[in-house]
Amino acid sequence: xxxxxxxxxxQVTQMGQEVILRCVPISNHLYFYWYxxxxxxxxxxxxxxxxxxxxxxxxxxxxxxxxxxxDGSNFTLKIRSTKxxxxxxxxxxxxxxxxxxxxxxxxxxxLTVV
Amino acid sequence: xxxxxxxPQSLIVQKGGISIINCAYxxxxxxxxxxxxxxxxxxxxxxxAIRPDVSEKKEGRFxxxxxxxxxxxxxxxxxxxxxxxxTYFCAASNRGANxxxxxxxxxLTVIx
Numbered sequence: 001x002x003x004x005x006x007x008x009x010x011q012v013t014q015m016g017q018e019v020i021l022r023c024v025p026i027s028n029h030l031y032f033y034w035y036x037x038x039x040x041x042x043x044x045x046x047x048x049x050x051x052x053x054x055x056x057x058x059x060x061x062x063x064x065x066x067x068x069x070x071d072g073s074n075f076t077l078k079i080r081s082t083k084x085x086x087x088x089x090x091x092x093x094x095x096x097x098x099x100x101x102x103x104x105x106x107x108x109x110x111l112t113v114v
Numbered sequence: 115x116x117x118x119x120x121x122p123q124s125l126i127v128q129k130g131g132i133s134i135i136n137c138a139y140x141x142x143x144x145x146x147x148x149x150x151x152x153x154x155x156x157x158x159x160x161x162x163a164i165r166p167d168v169s170e171k172k173e174g175r176f177x178x179x180x181x182x183x184x185x186x187x188x189x190x191x192x193x194x195x196x197x198x199x200x201t202y203f204c205a206a207s208n209r210g211a212n213x214x215x216x217x218x219x220x221x222l223t224v225i226x
Binding site for chain 2: 004031033035041043044045048050055056091093102103104106107
């Protein structure tokens with residue numbers, strides 16, 4: 001069964017440092033997403049990406065965040081200057097176009113900011 | 115603003131029993147209501163989903179009941195098994211928003 005692959009599985013970084021989280025969505029999917037989950041809390045939407053541009057973003061997705069699809073397979077989330085409160089599990093997801101809303105989530109990257 | 119409210123926060127059920135998790139939503143534009151199952155250290159996995167044109171959908175031991183007038187939907191797990199122990203999230207979406215709004219999750223524990 002096709003999977004969304006995320007790397008690394010765990011990233012520890014110092015406050016103020018830049019991090020890049022990587023994702024390989026399912027190859028025939030056209031919509032890409034980043035969600036995050038602070039420990040023990042609900043999953044929160046960050047950003048959606050379609051046709052090489054951001055289609056929607058939440059209030060959480062401020063100027064410190066950016067997304068990119070540098071080639072035909074990878075989808076990245078960059079946090080420019082990490083804060084302690086950025087510590088969370090970050091999930092990449094993708095889905096096909098049309099009426100199928102079936103999101104497929106990756107296993108996540110646990111980001112720890114120290 | 116909490117778009118999707120979920121209860122209970124945690125649930126303990128005996129093996130073979132019925133697990134029931136409830137969700138309520140506010141936005142009448144929502145037209146897609148999935149349930150996700152999440153095991154520790156893993157991403158949410160789609161379990162079952164329903165659209166508002168039907169009141170019930172069943173897949174194996176899992177059933178979604180949907181009440182459009184009350185803006186509520188629920189997940190029923192029949193014959194609950196220890197392997198069902200996980201966190202369950204309801205969610206809602208509409209085509210215009212292009213993103214999922216998740217509930218706060220229910221940690222289900224099925225006791226052997």
